[in-house]
Amino acid sequence: MTDAHLSPRHIPDRLQGRGARILKSWESLLLVVAIAIFLGNSLASPYFLDPWNLSDATFNFTEKAMIAFAMALVIISGEIDLSVASIIALASTAMGYAVQLGVDTPALVAIGLGVGLICGMVNGLLITGLGLPSIVVTIGTMSLFRGLSFIVLGDQAFTGYPKSFAWFGQGYVWWVFSFEFTLFVLLAVVYGVLLHKTNFGRAVYAIGNNQTAALFSGVRVARVKFILFLLTGLMAGLASICLTSRLGSTRPSIALGWELEVVTMVVLGGVNILGGSGTIPGVVLAALIMGMVTFGFGLLNVPGIVMSIFIGLLLISVIALPILWQRARRRLAH
Amino acid sequence: MKIMKSLMVTAAVAMALMANAAHAENKKIALVVKALGIGFFEAANKGAQEAAKELGDVEVIYTGPTSTTAEGQIEVINSLIAQKVDAIAVSANDTDALVPALKKAMDRGIKVISWDSGVAKEGRLMHLNPSSSPLIGNMIIKLAADNLPEGGDVAVLSASATATNQNTWIAEMKKVQGNYKGINVVTTVYGDDLADKSYRETQGLIQSYPNLKAIIAPTSVGIVAAAQAVTDAGKIGQINVTGLGLPSEMAGHVKSGASKSFAIWNPIDLGYSATMIAYGLVNGAEAKPGAELKMGRMGTVKLDDNNEGAMADPFVYDASNVEEFAKIF
Numbered sequence: 060m061t062d063a064h065l066s067p068r069h070i071p072d073r074l075q076g077r078g079a080r081i082l083k084s085w086e087s088l089l090l091v092v093a094i095a096i097f098l099g100n101s102l103a104s105p106y107f108l109d110p111w112n113l114s115d116a117t118f119n120f121t122e123k124a125m126i127a128f129a130m131a132l133v134i135i136s137g138e139i140d141l142s143v144a145s146i147i148a149l150a151s152t153a154m155g156y157a158v159q160l161g162v163d164t165p166a167l168v169a170i171g172l173g174v175g176l177i178c179g180m181v182n183g184l185l186i187t188g189l190g191l192p193s194i195v196v197t198i199g200t201m202s203l204f205r206g207l208s209f210i211v212l213g214d215q216a217f218t219g220y221p222k223s224f225a226w227f228g229q230g231y232v233w234w235v236f237s238f239e240f241t242l243f244v245l246l247a248v249v250y251g252v253l254l255h256k257t258n259f260g261r262a263v264y265a266i267g268n269n270q271t272a273a274l275f276s277g278v279r280v281a282r283v284k285f286i287l288f289l290l291t292g293l294m295a296g297l298a299s300i301c302l303t304s305r306l307g308s309t310r311p312s313i314a315l316g317w318e319l320e321v322v323t324m325v326v327l328g329g330v331n332i333l334g335g336s337g338t339i340p341g342v343v344l345a346a347l348i349m350g351m352v353t354f355g356f357g358l359l360n361v362p363g364i365v366m367s368i369f370i371g372l373l374l375i376s377v378i379a380l381p382i383l384w385q386r387a388r389r390r391l392a393h
Numbered sequence: 394m395k396i397m398k399s400l401m402v403t404a405a406v407a408m409a410l411m412a413n414a415a416h417a418e419n420k421k422i423a424l425v426v427k428a429l430g431i432g433f434f435e436a437a438n439k440g441a442q443e444a445a446k447e448l449g450d451v452e453v454i455y456t457g458p459t460s461t462t463a464e465g466q467i468e469v470i471n472s473l474i475a476q477k478v479d480a481i482a483v484s485a486n487d488t489d490a491l492v493p494a495l496k497k498a499m500d501r502g503i504k505v506i507s508w509d510s511g512v513a514k515e516g517r518l519m520h521l522n523p524s525s526s527p528l529i530g531n532m533i534i535k536l537a538a539d540n541l542p543e544g545g546d547v548a549v550l551s552a553s554a555t556a557t558n559q560n561t562w563i564a565e566m567k568k569v570q571g572n573y574k575g576i577n578v579v580t581t582v583y584g585d586d587l588a589d590k591s592y593r594e595t596q597g598l599i600q601s602y603p604n605l606k607a608i609i610a611p612t613s614v615g616i617v618a619a620a621q622a623v624t625d626a627g628k629i630g631q632i633n634v635t636g637l638g639l640p641s642e643m644a645g646h647v648k649s650g651a652s653k654s655f656a657i658w659n660p661i662d663l664g665y666s667a668t669m670i671a672y673g674l675v676n677g678a679e680a681k682p683g684a685e686l687k688m689g690r691m692g693t694v695k696l697d698d699n700n701e702g703a704m705a706d707p708f709v710y711d712a713s714n715v716e717e718f719a720k721i722f
Contacts, residue, residue, distance in 0.1 A: 104476075112475035119468055218489045218513075229493055306463060308489035315462055357472025362429050363459035 085329035085381065089344040092377070096348060100355035107358060114235035118228075118305065120324075120350035121239040122298040123317060124342070127324040128250040129291040131342045134325055135254070136287055137267045137334030138193035142182060143295040144317035145204035150174040150299035152208035155217025155309035164223045171300040172293060178204055179292015183285040193288075201318065208311040217309040228305025239301050243346075246294075251339040259283065267334030324349055327374050348373070419452045422671045423473045424664060425466060425483040426457035427510065433722040434484070437509075437664030441482075444668035447689060451672055454478065463487035467494045474498050480671035483517075484509040492516035504674040508667040511701070518680040519696055521667055523658030525703030529611070529637070530565025532656050532707045534573055536635040537607040540653050544575015545606030548598045550619050550636075552586040552612040562611050579605070584615045591618035599626050610636035616655060620646035640710050640718035647715045659708035660722060666691045666704050 100107040107113070126143050133140050153174045154167045162170070178200070185196045232241045254260040262283050265273040274280050303309055328345035330337025349370060356366045424441045426434035438455040445451040454473070458465025463486045473481055474497060481498055485491050485507055495505045495516040508521040537547050551559045563581060570578060579602055584591025591614060598605060599622070608623070610616035616638040623632050624646070634652045646652045666688040673687050674680060680700055685693040694702035710718060
């Protein structure tokens with residue numbers, strides 16, 4: 060750029076054209092990775108391209124992805140919720156306890172969602188009401204919620220869920236499309252619209268980019284954040300219903316360590332861990348990638364630790380590549 | 394796009410055919426463990442490979458999650474179902490949570506058994522226990538008697554007074570006591586599976602019963618503490634400590650002579666037997682109450698009303714083999 064041209068200047072309303080922006084986006088990179096993994100899996104194992112096998116494989120990620128959608132919004136707003144896996148445990152324990160009292164399926168669902176909401180409310184109140192950092196609060200509630208299930212259950216398990224309850228984690232809506240997968244698709248659309256097409260979604264981005272500016276622009280920061288923690292709690296409750304139904308039993312160690320897998324999914328999906336940017340399609344792709352990698356490696360009987368290493372490398376490279384690319388371009392421009 | 398798709402499908406079908414042709418005669422048996430990287434299960438895999446070698450037309454897939462979670466094991470089971478393995482032999486992380494996944498496997502024609510750590514009845518065809526309470530009860534007193542040809546006073550150091558396993562084993566031991574002439578069980582004390590309490594209880598035994606010849610500790614914590622107490626009291630050679638223990642913890646005491654021998658399951662035999670049973674079921678054997686299933690060199694296992702069976706006597710470890718197994722578990 061030089062100042063020599065003072066004559067009529069074209070000022071673009073966008074920095075890049077729509078097509079160029081989509082091509083260079085994180086999501087298209089993820090899409091390429093997803094397609095590569097899909098092709099690789101198809102070639103590596105003769106069992107991969109089977110509708111029923113693929114359908115079974117979706118259970119690897121659907122429950123985590125439900126939470127990841129809500130978690131994406133929380134992280135975009137600059138916060139984090141590490142208590143989600145413990146909310147699953149507590150909601151599952153509450154449902155298991157209710158089963159012992161003879162409660163039937165509809166009420167069980169209400170209990171699962173209700174406990175999720177209450178846990179989310181506890182997190183939300185502590186964070187927005189008292190102004191505590193979310194990472195500290197949710198590390199605390201992570202121990203608290205799971206601790207409560209350990210007190211109730213110890214080394215015991217709740218079983219004997221009603222037959223109709225099994226449908227949520229083991230039932231199919233149509234052909235190979237399980238209830239969980241259908242729910243995953245529906246929630247992807249709902250969260251996509253919520254984040255990208257509504258005022259609420261814009262507020263989430265605004266808070267994540269500059270909380271003070273958002274506050275002075277009339278965004279009700281505390282209320283938005285409170286709603287976000289309610290949503291993650293609710294999603295954890297929903298995931299708890301699906302997982303409990305799929306396992307047909309409850310133990311206090313249920314979903315142990317899932318909070319990190321959910322956060323990994325969100326970050327792999329291109330959500331900035333510091334807040335401010337990220338998209339739902341990115342998270343959807345990340346969920347598919349993680350599911351396919353787990354299943355593909357499983358088909359080849361690769362030990363699980365290799366999968367963890369692969370996901371780790373994938374995460375680092377997907378984050379590092381765009382940065383390296385930008386640096387290389389800047390160097391070339393000079 | 395359409396061409397690509399049909400090409401891909403063709404390639405996949407071709408690969409599937411090739412894969413089927415290559416493995417047409419090989420039965421695929423999956424040995425699913427609680428988690429990879431645990432010595433006990435690596436040893437079980439060794440036994441499974443031994444069985445595969447002996448059978449010839451078997452491919453053993455040794456697999457499991459990275460951490461001992463039910464969810465991880467379900468992912469593994471799902472991928473085994475997808476690979477259309479012939480049999481799954483699982484040591485379960487959760488008695489109940491694996492049932493739906495394993496039921497699905499059985500619906501698709503896969504023979505499912507559990508071993509070591511069992512699955513609820515609906516989730517498997519049979520369960521292989523490493524041993525049974527009568528066999529354990531008999532073994533612990535036999536170990537003491539074998540080293541006491543002239544008989545003598547024997548005391549029991551148990552875990553807690555309410556420990557179900559130990560109480561059952563001691564009750565079974567007392568049933569067969571008559572078979573061992575001259576063996577006089579003087580008392581049972583409780584160390585609560587705490588190292589220091591077990592140590593003090595042993596000291597008490599040594600003082601109260603000057604003619605004590607052996608201590609039976611059917612608990613891995615108790616046996617180590619008792620051996621240490623005997624060593625510290627300078628009674629090596631006079632009092633023999635035996636019972637159930639882990640080779641890695643007992644190797645030193647066997648070497649010093651505080652314990653002449655002790656017993657516990659042999660993971661190699663367990664993996665071997667599980668593979669043999671799974672192979673039998675794949676080839677038409679039926680798992681039902683009263684049935685006797687073949688386990689190769691380990692003989693047969695008879696199923697009870699819950700379709701459970703006991704593999705064998707606990708395996709005896711002494712100076713000749715304890716070093717080798719200490720490396721395993």
